[in-house]
Amino acid sequence: MTLLETAPALGRVLMVLGQVLMVLGAGLFTTAAIGLLRFQDAYCRSSAIATAAGPGISLVLIGAFCMMPSWTNLGKLALAITLQLGTSAVGSMSIGRAAYLTGSTLHSPSGHDELARPGGAPPLVAPARKSKRIKVQEAPTAQDGQAAPARTGSTPVTREG
Numbered sequence: 001m002t003l004l005e006t007a008p009a010l011g012r013v014l015m016v017l018g019q020v021l022m023v024l025g026a027g028l029f030t031t032a033a034i035g036l037l038r039f040q041d042a043y044c045r046s047s048a049i050a051t052a053a054g055p056g057i058s059l060v061l062i063g064a065f066c067m068m069p070s071w072t073n074l075g076k077l078a079l080a081i082t083l084q085l086g087t088s089a090v091g092s093m094s095i096g097r098a099a100y101l102t103g104s105t106l107h108s109p110s111g112h113d114e115l116a117r118p119g120g121a122p123p124l125v126a127p128a129r130k131s132k133r134i135k136v137q138e139a140p141t142a143q144d145g146q147a148a149p150a151r152t153g154s155t156p157v158t159r160e161g
Contacts, residue, residue: 021063050092
């Protein structure tokens with residue numbers, strides 16, 4: 001027997017509460033979609049998506065839980081909300097940082113950029129690591145209508161630098 005079957009009045013309240021929370025979550029998604037269309041730069045758009053992904057999903061999930069409460073669903077709810085809030089925050093920060101480092105324009109009514117370096121220099125970026133190149137010799141090919149020589153053994157590989 002579930003909680004909704006043992007207390008019908010509480011069940012009706014939880015159903016209404018669940019529906020209200022789900023509508024609020026859907027409203028957050030709608031405002032985020034409008035923000036994607038109206039905002040002028042990548043930073044504001046990223047903020048709109050993070051807002052929808054974090055609290056919006058949380059409201060929808062809590063609403064679903066209110067409509068079907070159980071201990072197993074409570075565990076699933078806690079795990080889903082924890083993972084969603086963590087990944088949403090990290091993802092939106094990564095998108096914003098990537099946009100800044102690639103030189104995406106910043107729409108700022110004040111014209112002030114807190115992270116800008118003096119003299120308009122590009123942002124500091126860690127230098128890329130030097131990778132060791134592997135040079136692979138190509139296999140002999142047929143030239144002027146002659147058959148290609150037969151390959152024997154493996155292709156030799158040499159390392160540069």
